[in-house]
Amino acid sequence: MKIGAMLSDVTYSLFRKPITQQYPKTRQEAPARLRGYLEWNPEKCTGCGICAMDCPANAIEMIVIDKKEKQFVLRYHVDRCIFCAQCVHSCMHGCLKMRFDVWELATLDKEHFTALFGDEDDIEQVLAESA
Ligand code: SF4
Ligand code: SF4
Numbered sequence: 001m002k003i004g005a006m007l008s009d010v011t012y013s014l015f016r017k018p019i020t021q022q023y024p025k026t027r028q029e030a031p032a033r034l035r036g037y038l039e040w041n042p043e044k045c046t047g048c049g050i051c052a053m054d055c056p057a058n059a060i061e062m063i064v065i066d067k068k069e070k071q072f073v074l075r076y077h078v079d080r081c082i083f084c085a086q087c088v089h090s091c092m093h094g095c096l097k098m099r100f101d102v103w104e105l106a107t108l109d110k111e112h113f114t115a116l117f118g119d120e121d122d123i124e125q126v127l128a129e130s131a
Contacts, residue, residue, distance in 0.1 A: 035083040036103035040117045044093040047072045051087040073118035
């Protein structure tokens with residue numbers, strides 16, 4: 001590189017505004033296609049378990065309490081999830097999506113890495129059975 005070109009690059013870098021963002025003080029909105037935290041809408045769920053079967057990271061457990069009564073609990077292991085969205089594509093009923101606005105998932109508490117989705121009573125039943 002010629003010395004003139006180098007000096008011009010140095011001068012440009014010295015006086016331009018910093019590109020670095022002061023995260024977490026400033027937060028940019030995440031792009032809509034970002035794959036963040038999993039969300040489950042149980043309305044059309046049949047409890048088929050295909051999402052869990054197709055998950056390459058074993059991050060989903062579909063717990064069927066009563067299929068007829070549509071009592072399902074989805075256990076999501078956030079720490080295993082590789083955010084591939086395979087489960088979203090596999091669900092034929094569109095029950096799953098990956099939130100673009102929930103992506104700051106770091107935590108000091110390991111408990112936060114496991115989430116239970118479903119009806120409160122059903123979740124309680126699952127927790128009682130696994131205690
Ligand atoms: S995004 Fe991928 S790794 Fe995460 S739960 Fe869905 S299928 Fe599993
Ligand atoms: S694939 Fe869809 S319908 Fe089947 S258990 Fe998973 S979320 Fe429910």
